[in-house]
Amino acid sequence: MQALHFGAGNIGKGFIGSLLNKTGYDVCFVDVNQEVVDNFNRNNRYLVEILDDNHTIEVVSPVTALNGALQVEEVVEGVINADIITTSVGIDNLSRIAKVIATGLLRRLKENKDKLDIIANENAVNATTTLKQEIAKHVSEKDMEEIILNVGFPNSAIDRLALSKESDTDEIALVEPFYEWVINKKEMVNLNSPPIKGALYVDDLNPYIERKLYSVNMGHATAAYIGFINNEKTVQSALSNPEIEEFVRGTLNETAQYLIRKFEVNEKDMNDYIEKTLSRFKNKNVKDDVLRVGRSPIRKLGCGERLVKPTQELLKHELPVNHLIKVIAAAFLFDNPKDEESKTLKQYVRDNGIDNAIVHFTKIENERIRNAIIENYNHFKNNKEMLI
Ligand SMILES: NC(=O)C1=CN([C@@H]2O[C@H](COP(=O)(O)OP(=O)(O)OC[C@H]3O[C@@H](n4cnc5c(N)ncnc54)[C@H](O)[C@@H]3O)[C@@H](O)[C@H]2O)C=CC1
Numbered sequence: 001m002q003a004l005h006f007g008a009g010n011i012g013k014g015f016i017g018s019l020l021n022k023t024g025y026d027v028c029f030v031d032v033n034q035e036v037v038d039n040f041n042r043n044n045r046y047l048v049e050i051l052d053d054n055h056t057i058e059v060v061s062p063v064t065a066l067n068g069a070l071q072v073e074e075v076v077e078g079v080i081n082a083d084i085i086t087t088s089v090g091i092d093n094l095s096r097i098a099k100v101i102a103t104g105l106l107r108r109l110k111e112n113k114d115k116l117d118i119i120a121n122e123n124a125v126n127a128t129t130t131l132k133q134e135i136a137k138h139v140s141e142k143d144m145e146e147i148i149l150n151v152g153f154p155n156s157a158i159d160r161l162a163l164s165k166e167s168d169t170d171e172i173a174l175v176e177p178f179y180e181w182v183i184n185k186k187e188m189v190n191l192n193s194p195p196i197k198g199a200l201y202v203d204d205l206n207p208y209i210e211r212k213l214y215s216v217n218m219g220h221a222t223a224a225y226i227g228f229i230n231n232e233k234t235v236q237s238a239l240s241n242p243e244i245e246e247f248v249r250g251t252l253n254e255t256a257q258y259l260i261r262k263f264e265v266n267e268k269d270m271n272d273y274i275e276k277t278l279s280r281f282k283n284k285n286v287k288d289d290v291l292r293v294g295r296s297p298i299r300k301l302g303c304g305e306r307l308v309k310p311t312q313e314l315l316k317h318e319l320p321v322n323h324l325i326k327v328i329a330a331a332f333l334f335d336n337p338k339d340e341e342s343k344t345l346k347q348y349v350r351d352n353g354i355d356n357a358i359v360h361f362t363k364i365e366n367e368r369i370r371n372a373i374i375e376n377y378n379h380f381k382n383n384k385e386m387l388i
């Protein structure tokens with residue numbers, strides 16, 4: 001069985017490739033980083049180190065890799081011959097891989113190939129639907145109708161803290177022991193494929209993806225942005241400060257009120273989930289740079305995203321958002337010269353002022369909330385003591 005996976009980054013190596021391999025797939029990775037592609041092809045394997053006290057090493061093999069920018073015809077062949085296609089390239093890069101997938105899917109139709117499922121694993125609600133819409137831009141309406149009869153686009157929620165380690169000999173992924181990969185069974189068409197080992201198949205993905213994005217990702221981003229303005233280098237060092245830990249818990253308690261209402265989650269289960277999430281963030285074997293976790297602040301400040309969406313929903317019910325407002329303010333101060341979005345954000349604030357920037361990036365129109373964000377922003381910007 002052949003799996004084609006786009007994005008040989010942290011989660012692609014550390015989680016998706018590993019579970020596909022355990023299920024019996026030979027995995028071919030597609031990436032645009034030639035060094036990574038060469039490392040995969042040199043050894044036909046890579047390593048996954050589990051960040052528990054034993055630091056267990058798993059070997060993922062056989063694997064191969066293609067350069068998606070330079071080996072387009074080979075990638076099309078990969079699409080034609082794949083039994084499953086997965087991605088983890090970042091939500092904003094799905095448009096960049098859509099054309100090659102579309103070309104391969106059209107060729108599959110001509111060659112009467114078996115049914116196939118494509119799963120985009122990005123931190124976003126309905127990422128696979130986004131990929132499907134991007135693919136539709138490259139084919140006629142009639143061909144898309146035909147594609148949809150033969151190709152499933154199941155959405156998913158994927159959760160595992162995944163990083164990587166430099167090595168001269170192998171690609172090495174670092175992952176926490178916990179993992180969760182939830183796939184919408186109702187959107188699959190290839191029901192003959194073996195279930196992915198360790199994945200959970202559900203009929204309703206919404207509670208899982210929203211809980212993931214608005215708890216785990218929101219809480220992690222909070223630790224990064226609040227950690228950053230307090231000069232912390234890692235999420236773990238930030239959370240070793242009890243005030244910051246309590247603040248992150250406060251944000252999780254706020255978004256919990258949205259999730260509890262929307263999905264009728266039991267309060268105790270939600271609380272257990274929050275404590276489990278915090279203990280994952282504090283894993284002493286993980287050193288997660290606040291610059292990695294806070295990356296792409298423009299995406300993270302988007303209106304459907306982890307900070308703003310729950311804030312807006314809570315406001316509709318007049319529920320507290322005091323903590324969330326502070327995190328939004330802190331996100332505007334995230335400053336990493338190596339992060340394109342961080343640079344753009346900083347420049348926009350400089351050119352247009354913080355009030356316009358809030359409206360532009362978050363789409364928050366409520367004046368009271370905007371003023372509260374500005375007040376916190378100015379406080380964080382102009383003070384040097386412990387900031388929350
Ligand atoms: N790292 C984590 O702990 C988790 C990440 N995610 C999601 O997974 C996705 C990937 O995240 P990471 O693996 O952390 O990022 P990463 O930056 O480590 O990996 C992304 C990979 O995609 C490649 N890529 C970018 N554009 C491409 C293109 N056009 N064609 C082929 N490859 C391309 C990059 O070269 C890179 O190797 C994101 O959407 C993220 O939100 C989800 C859950 C956990």
Ligand SMILES: O=P(O)(O)OC[C@H]1O[C@](O)(CO)[C@@H](O)[C@@H]1O
Pocket residue numbers: 123158159160161162216217220292293294295
């Ligand atoms: O691209 P994003 O949204 O920062 O996604 C990566 C984040 O998702 C997480 O896995 C949380 O699930 C973090 O490890 C990581 O910071």
